[in-house]
Amino acid sequence: MTALAALIRRDIRIALRVGGGALIGVLFFLSVVMLMPFAVGPDLALLARLGPAILWLGALLASLLTLDRLFMADHEDGSLDLIVMSRTPLELACAAKALAHWLAAGLPLIIATPILGLLLNLDAAPTSAVALTLLAGTPALTFTGMIGAALAVTLRRGGLLLAVLVLPLSIPVLIFGVAASQAAITEPTSFGAPISILCALSLVSLVVGPFAAAASLRHGLD
Amino acid sequence: MRLLGREISCVRGGREVFSGLDFEVAQGEALAVIGPNGSGKTSLLRLVAGLLAPFGGSIALEGGDADLTLPEQSHYLGHRDALKTALSVSENLCFWRDFLGGARLDPAEMLAKVGLDHAAHSPASFLSAGQRRRLSIARLLTVQRPVWLLDEPTNALDSAGQSLFTTVMADHLARGGLIIAATHIPLGVAARQLRIGDAA
Numbered sequence: 001m002t003a004l005a006a007l008i009r010r011d012i013r014i015a016l017r018v019g020g021g022a023l024i025g026v027l028f029f030l031s032v033v034m035l036m037p038f039a040v041g042p043d044l045a046l047l048a049r050l051g052p053a054i055l056w057l058g059a060l061l062a063s064l065l066t067l068d069r070l071f072m073a074d075h076e077d078g079s080l081d082l083i084v085m086s087r088t089p090l091e092l093a094c095a096a097k098a099l100a101h102w103l104a105a106g107l108p109l110i111i112a113t114p115i116l117g118l119l120l121n122l123d124a125a126p127t128s129a130v131a132l133t134l135l136a137g138t139p140a141l142t143f144t145g146m147i148g149a150a151l152a153v154t155l156r157r158g159g160l161l162l163a164v165l166v167l168p169l170s171i172p173v174l175i176f177g178v179a180a181s182q183a184a185i186t187e188p189t190s191f192g193a194p195i196s197i198l199c200a201l202s203l204v205s206l207v208v209g210p211f212a213a214a215a216s217l218r219h220g221l222d
Numbered sequence: 223m224r225l226l227g228r229e230i231s232c233v234r235g236g237r238e239v240f241s242g243l244d245f246e247v248a249q250g251e252a253l254a255v256i257g258p259n260g261s262g263k264t265s266l267l268r269l270v271a272g273l274l275a276p277f278g279g280s281i282a283l284e285g286g287d288a289d290l291t292l293p294e295q296s297h298y299l300g301h302r303d304a305l306k307t308a309l310s311v312s313e314n315l316c317f318w319r320d321f322l323g324g325a326r327l328d329p330a331e332m333l334a335k336v337g338l339d340h341a342a343h344s345p346a347s348f349l350s351a352g353q354r355r356r357l358s359i360a361r362l363l364t365v366q367r368p369v370w371l372l373d374e375p376t377n378a379l380d381s382a383g384q385s386l387f388t389t390v391m392a393d394h395l396a397r398g399g400l401i402i403a404a405t406h407i408p409l410g411v412a413a414r415q416l417r418i419g420d421a422a
Binding site: 002003005006007009010013014017018020076077078079081082083084085086087088221 | 271272273274290293294296298300301302303304305306308309313317318320321322323324
């Protein structure tokens with residue numbers, strides 16, 4: 001337990017320091033969402049309708065942006081060898097790393113959502129609905145993305161491969177994330193089904209992700 | 223405690239690196255693996271560390287902790303120093319102390335022993351290659367493991383560092399540890415030699 005806590009603490013600390021991933025993700029999210037009103041034009045009704053989808057796409061891309069370093073940084077400096085050799089099961093170590101990544105890079109996106117909602121002409125209620133669906137859905141993005149990060153670990157420029165591998169897997173999360181947000185805004189009665197499926201997706205990836213990532217790390221070592 | 227390797231063969235990228243390799247290291251003994259570049263010294267260490275799967279043969283630790291695997295009882299000191307440049311020297315060491323677990327000593331004391339106590343709070347990115355090596359040696363000292371797998375351990379160390387490391391290895395052997403080291407230069411402690419990759 002101390003081992004996992006130490007790993008989570010270390011990863012969060014690195015992410016929050018200069019050059020870490022936490023701030024980069026939020027800034028990217030901010031830029032993507034900022035650009036949308038300029039591209040779509042000053043149609044406020046249209047912006048409000050597209051808002052949840054734009055926020056979800058921005059969060060998806062921002063979480064992908066920093067995910068490729070999840071294992072690659074440890075592989076490059078040799079830490080991964082020691083993590084694989086250690087007494088902590090690799091599956092748990094993977095889960096701890098993903099949790100740390102979500103805390104450092106995923107949670108700030110959710111906190112930034114209400115502010116970005118203003119740019120998309122979303123009121124307080126719709127933005128909090130989007131933030132809630134992001135809270136339920138982003139763990140799924142991180143934990144499935146971790147599988148791609150583990151597969152791409154030995155490749156020099158694995159970032160692009162990661163996107164190709166992970167984006168198809170994140171389609172269900174995107175569909176139900178946006179569906180839940182839209183439901184919360186237009187007809188709150190039908191909010192239950194999509195948000196339940198979103199939570200289910202997160203729970204499944206929470207279980208499957210660490211095992212798949214650990215297996216591909218073991219195979220990828222050389 | 224005895225580390226036994228029998229009939230080990232290693233294949234990397236479709237090419238046989240070595241085959242039919244036998245070795246034996248007893249408690250308090252060091253084994254120096256020597257051979258030309260590309261003969262498979264690093265591969266052998268990574269096989270023992272469980273980071274590579276052997277193509278054939280077996281490696282076993284007799285008389286160790288029965289609940290733990292061989293990699294879990296080993297320290298691996300590779301070419302890369304497993305340091306995070308964003309963290310300070312003592313943060314790096316304290317992380318490995320907490321993560322690796324088992325019997326542990328005071329990190330600050332070990333930093334002083336390897337001559338890095340003055341740099342404990344500076345970022346690891348400011349360390350020179352030799353200082354990074356010293357920090358890795360502090361990791362071996364802080365977390366106690368019976369088996370040390372060392373890959374060119376004295377690379378980048380100055381002469382004071384080399385003699386320090388000789389003392390460290392001698393202490394480890396005296397406490398009943400065992401060492402396998404891939405090296406080009408004499409280890410400085412009494413060691414049996416395992417020659418691989420030569421025609422002889």
